[in-house]
Amino acid sequence: MVDAAELLWLSVIDSMDAAHALRSAMGESGPMQASTDTLTLTRPDDWHLHLRDGEVLRTLVPHSAAQFARAIVMPNLRPPVTTTAQALAYRDRILAAVPAGVAFEPLMTLYLTDQIAPEEIRRARAAGVVAAKLYPAGATTNSDSGVTGLRTVYPVLEAMQREGMRLLVHGEVTDQTVDLFDREAAFIEQQLIPLRRDFPELKIVMEHITTREAAQYVAGAGAHTAATITAHHLLYNRNAIFTGGIRPHYYCLPVLKRETHRVALVEAATSGSNKFFLGTDSAPHASQLKEHAMGCAGCYTGHAALEMYAEAFDQAGALDKLEGFASFHGADFYGLPRNQGTVTLKREKWTVPDSYVYGEANLKPLRAGEVLPWKVVA
Numbered sequence: 160m161v162d163a164a165e166l167l168w169l170s171v172i173d174s175m176d177a178a179h180a181l182r183s184a185m186g187e188s189g190p191m192q193a194s195t196d197t198l199t200l201t202r203p204d205d206w207h208l209h210l211r212d213g214e215v216l217r218t219l220v221p222h223s224a225a226q227f228a229r230a231i232v233m234p235n236l237r238p239p240v241t242t243t244a245q246a247l248a249y250r251d252r253i254l255a256a257v258p259a260g261v262a263f264e265p266l267m268t269l270y271l272t273d274q275i276a277p278e279e280i281r282r283a284r285a286a287g288v289v290a291a292k293l294y295p296a297g298a299t300t301n302s303d304s305g306v307t308g309l310r311t312v313y314p315v316l317e318a319m320q321r322e323g324m325r326l327l328v329h330g331e332v333t334d335q336t337v338d339l340f341d342r343e344a345a346f347i348e349q350q351l352i353p354l355r356r357d358f359p360e361l362k363i364v365m366e367h368i369t370t371r372e373a374a375q376y377v378a379g380a381g382a383h384t385a386a387t388i389t390a391h392h393l394l395y396n397r398n399a400i401f402t403g404g405i406r407p408h409y410y411c412l413p414v415l416k417r418e419t420h421r422v423a424l425v426e427a428a429t430s431g432s433n434k435f436f437l438g439t440d441s442a443p444h445a446s447q448l449k450e451h452a453m454g455c456a457g458c459y460t461g462h463a464a465l466e467m468y469a470e471a472f473d474q475a476g477a478l479d480k481l482e483g484f485a486s487f488h489g490a491d492f493y494g495l496p497r498n499q500g501t502v503t504l505k506r507e508k509w510t511v512p513d514s515y516v517y518g519e520a521n522l523k524p525l526r527a528g529e530v531l532p533w534k535v536v537a
């Protein structure tokens with residue numbers, strides 16, 4: 160048994176090797192090994208990723224595949240992915256963009272609309288589609304075909320509960336009279352709590368949570384509710400959008416919140432709780448559509464996601480908690496096997512490129528031109 164004094168001592172000396180030995184003693188260890196400057200983790204997964212479609216897959220897929228073994232691919236294409244056949248065809252297009260010799264498994268999702276039939280859920284589940292995404296109509300990028308009222312999709316949610324298909328929610332109300340910064344908290348009160356009550360066995364992931372309210376709700380909501388947290392919501396608060404002028408590349412939905420919320424998210428992510436796991440919500444847009452009078456919502460982090468998570472966990476003195484968050488908790492919640500291989504990060508400075516090719520356009524990554532402290536090396 161490990162007592163509280165020993166745990167405190169570990170956090171004080173911040174010794175990753177000792178933490179690893181302790182984890183082994185507690186029977187919690189994967190292959191994670193760490194010194195202050197090197198971190199080897201079981202290969203992680205990204206449980207929330209936007210890969211878009213067409214030519215841009217050639218840029219986006221290699222970035223994600225270099226860090227992650229699997230990714231939950233969001234279905235908010237134009238038109239949205241609403242059928243099993245569309246999901247499987249999209250999967251093939253993604254696989255065609257995986258570099259030779261790299262293993263990367265896209266996990267497919269359906270986009271819930273008012274029209275989707277419960278039979279489609281059965282078909283999708285049988286074909287290996289792992290989840291369906293609920294976008295309240297109008298909440299974010301390409302969400303105009305989203306669900307107009309939760310009751311409309313209750314028969315579909317019943318089918319999902321029966322089939323064991325995960326429900327992924329974009330948790331914001333779309334009522335324009337609700338302040339933008341309060342829309343996540345309002346969603347929990349108005350929609351998620353009743354939904355949770357009506358479908359007690361449905362496994363729900365509240366995606367890209369951004370508030371203390373969401374972290375607290377998920378922590379207390381029982382084993383069938385979990386949440387993803389992005390790297391940018393761990394690293395930044397809303398000041399980032401307005402520092403020295405308006406910075407569109409920090410604009411995403413749900414929008415960055417004030418510092419107290421960022422701190423609550425870091426606490427949740429580094430708590431060791433298996434209800435919180437990695438989901439980048441890397442959401443690329445051509446740079447001219449971000450630097451625009453009506454700029455699109457979405458931060459592109461696919462080029463350096465794991466490095467940014469390592470930075471956030473390092474700042475919190477919690478690198479020993481990164482492997483659970485990045486490599487175990489999501490797989491366990493989805494009922495999928497944990498990955499076999501490893502990925503190694505080094506404390507090694509590198510400069511993020513100013514932009515990447517994005518079809519005919521270019522893509523400005525988050526932290527463009529900045530130096531990052533951690534680097535994936537193998």
Ligand SMILES: NC(=O)N[C@@H](CC(=O)O)C(=O)O
Pocket residue numbers: 209235299300329410411412413440442443456457458
């Ligand atoms: N996160 C974002 O700001 N944007 C996402 C959609 C979403 O997940 O909200 C996108 O697809 O661009």
